[in-house]
Amino acid sequence: MNTVYRFRIYPNKSQRELFAKTFGCVRFVYNRMLAEKKAYYEKTGKNLSVTPARYKSEFPWLKEVDSLALCNAQLHLQTAYKNFFRDDSAGFPKFKSKKKPVRSYTTNCVNENIVLQNGKLKLPKAGWVRIRQHRKIEEGYQLKSATISQEADERYYVALLYSCEEAVYEIKKAKSAIGLDFSMKELYVDSNGNHMAYPHFFQKAQQKLAKAQRKLSHCEQRSNRYKKQKKKVARIHTHIAHQRKDFLHKESRKIANSYDVVCIEDLNMKEMSQDMRFGKSVHDNGWGMFTDFLAYKMERAGKKLVRIDRWYPSSKTCSCCGNIKEDLQLSDRIYECACGNRMDRDQNAAINICREGIRISGMILDTEKKIS
Numbered sequence: 001m002n003t004v005y006r007f008r009i010y011p012n013k014s015q016r017e018l019f020a021k022t023f024g025c026v027r028f029v030y031n032r033m034l035a036e037k038k039a040y041y042e043k044t045g046k047n048l049s050v051t052p053a054r055y056k057s058e059f060p061w062l063k064e065v066d067s068l069a070l071c072n073a074q075l076h077l078q079t080a081y082k083n084f085f086r087d088d089s090a091g092f093p094k095f096k097s098k099k100k101p102v103r104s105y106t107t108n109c110v111n112e113n114i115v116l117q118n119g120k121l122k123l124p125k126a127g128w129v130r131i132r133q134h135r136k137i138e139e140g141y142q143l144k145s146a147t148i149s150q151e152a153d154e155r156y157y158v159a160l161l162y163s164c165e166e167a168v169y170e171i172k173k174a175k176s177a178i179g180l181d182f183s184m185k186e187l188y189v190d191s192n193g194n195h196m197a198y199p200h201f202f203q204k205a206q207q208k209l210a211k212a213q214r215k216l217s218h219c220e221q222r223s224n225r226y227k228k229q230k231k232k233v234a235r236i237h238t239h240i241a242h243q244r245k246d247f248l249h250k251e252s253r254k255i256a257n258s259y260d261v262v263c264i265e266d267l268n269m270k271e272m273s274q275d276m277r278f279g280k281s282v283h284d285n286g287w288g289m290f291t292d293f294l295a296y297k298m299e300r301a302g303k304k305l306v307r308i309d310r311w312y313p314s315s316k317t318c319s320c321c322g323n324i325k326e327d328l329q330l331s332d333r334i335y336e337c338a339c340g341n342r343m344d345r346d347q348n349a350a351i352n353i354c355r356e357g358i359r360i361s362g363m364i365l366d367t368e369k370k371i372s
Contacts, residue, residue: 002144005137006159009121009148010130018126019148019156022065023103027096029055029062030073034093037077050074066124072106072145101152101234109143114160116143121158123148131158140164152234174304174363177261179354181314181346182287187251189346191354196251198285201243209236248290256297263357264291265314266307306357319343319351 011019033050040048052070056062062070080093107114107124115122121131123146141162149157179191187198212233219226255262269288291305298305308314316328320341328335328345335341335348 001164003141003162003164004159005135005162006157007121007134008132009156009158010132011126011156015126015129016156018065019150022069022105022125022148023150024098025062025065026069026073026105027098027103028059029070030077031095033074033077034095066105066107068107068110068124069105072108076106102149104147104149106145106147108145114143114146116160121146123158129158137162138164151238153231153238154234155238174260176259177263177354177358177363178255178259179263179350179352179357180255181350181353182265182267182285183346184285187285187287187290189344189350191347191350193344193347195346199243199247200285201240201247205236205240209233209240212236244286245289248286248293252290252293252297255294256301256303259303261304261306261358261361261363262294262298263306263308263354264294265312265353266310268310304361304363306361308353308356308360312352312356314349314352314356315345317348317352319348319355 029052032055033052036050037048040046052062052067052074077093080090083090084092113122113124116131116133116137119131119133120128122128137160141164143160144163145161147159147161149159151157180188181190183189183195185198187196189195212229216226216229216233219229267287295305313324315335316325317323318325318335318337318339318341321337321339323337323339325335325337333345335343335345341348
């Protein structure tokens with residue numbers, strides 16, 4: 001099993017120059033290999049096998065950066081080709097743009113060339129880099145690779161990939177279960193009737209962001225004033241992203257600690273985000289990120305996250321008698337049934353999601369538990 005720790009790093013001037021050079025070399029090698037493979041296939045109809053080593057004699061400046069970073073560029077290109085041939089929707093590999101605001105490269109841990117100790121990180125070619133280690137690495141974890149990245153706000157981060165052996169837990173009986181129904185205005189409504197209010201960080205920062213973007217539009221491109229203002233806009237976006245991620249991590253941890261079984265709908269968030277009515281709300285909500293966080297937290301705790309079919313009529317089905325209300329409209333926020341059941345539409349759906357999730361998972365529920 002693999003796990004990733006992400007920390008902020010503070011390189012000095014020479015290290016920043018090395019990182020910039022490495023980003024450029026990795027992009028160059030990736031684009032060069034892709035261009036040659038495309039040209040060779042168009043000419044012969046066969047696949048061309050290329051490696052970064054063949055370019056070092058022609059471009060000696062490639063020797064100045066970490067060779068493992070160049071090798072990983074080759075692996076990333078191979079992965080892109082495999083994804084394309086496995087699934088056409090992945091798209092054909094694209095050339096990497098120099099204008100992309102987020103830049104990164106990956107290097108592997110070989111013969112202890114990457115070391116983390118005493119608030120510093122040793123990286124190939126760069127040496128010791130100051131790091132803000134806000135989390136402790138678990139004992140027994142083995143370092144496999146490091147991905148150095150520069151965000152749009154020009155801050156540097158490192159993602160350390162560790163491998164670890166972890167016991168696999170199988171739940172026979174669950175003490176507690178809950179169903180979560182996605183809510184557009186909130187994060188979710190659970191089967192206990194709790195509404196998790198979502199702060200909507202993007203909407204709150206819209207006015208500040210719009211002001212910063214207007215100032216950017218009035219600056220002359222590539223001027224120092226333009227670059228400075230562009231960095232301010234990027235920092236607002238980064239701050240929003242960090243706020244959202246922090247909130248979703250804390251909320252997913254709360255759910256994972258409180259329940260043995262969590263049931264959700266397997267929604268297609270990409271399709272929902274493309275809807276003209278919901279696009280901005282779906283992107284700001286972060287439901288997809290929340291469920292990803294919840295999935296690995298539940299797995300590591302030996303608990304179960306159950307995804308039910310998206311076409312299951314959770315909203316239209318009465319949670320008391322099981323009757324399906326075919327004429328239910330999206331504007332109907334209160335569910336009313338002929339059996340006398342009257343409750344919040346989303347809570348009714350969450351109860352049905354919980355029951356369906358328990359049914360298809362084969363779990364035996366002992367007791368019910370609520371989040372206080």
